[in-house]
């Protein structure tokens with residue numbers, strides 16, 4: 001009886017701890033993330049809701065959004081068939097080397113070499129709803 005109760009509790013606890021660690025990881029890099037976004041992404045992507053007409057899709061609310069799904073944006077076939085939900089991990093993979101992660105993508109970006117900068121910019125994107 002005890003063990004069957006304890007296991008899910010431990011699972012729940014470690015999940016909460018992992019989420020706390022994630023949130024804590026983001027706090028110190030918040031302003032760095034905005035800077036990286038402005039330098040590396042802002043020329044093609046907007047994060048203010050409703051802004052259109054940029055080369056890349058609007059990234060407001062991109063975390064949790066299905067890839068290639070923003071209404072009215074003309075994605076590559078590659079991005080439309082990628083069929084993933086954007087999360088911190090796979091956005092970091094995308095921006096490491098877009099052409100490797102989504103072969104045939106229209107995103108003409110060579111990649112962000114610094115893992116710290118990748119993490120910072122993804123933390124920033126998480127805040128853009």
Ligand code: HEC
Nearest residue numbers: 040041044055056057067068075076079095105106107109
């Ligand atoms: C030179 C322009 C350009 C730059 C710079 C650029 N992107 Fe993109 N991005 C695009 C284009 C164009 C697409 C659409 C790709 C496609 O349809 O294959 C895209 C797609 C994306 C997507 C997928 C969005 C969706 O709706 O599925 C994400 C996430 C993304 N970019 C993040 C970033 C981040 C973060 C940076 C900066 C580190 C960045 N991009 C830099 C042009 C750019």
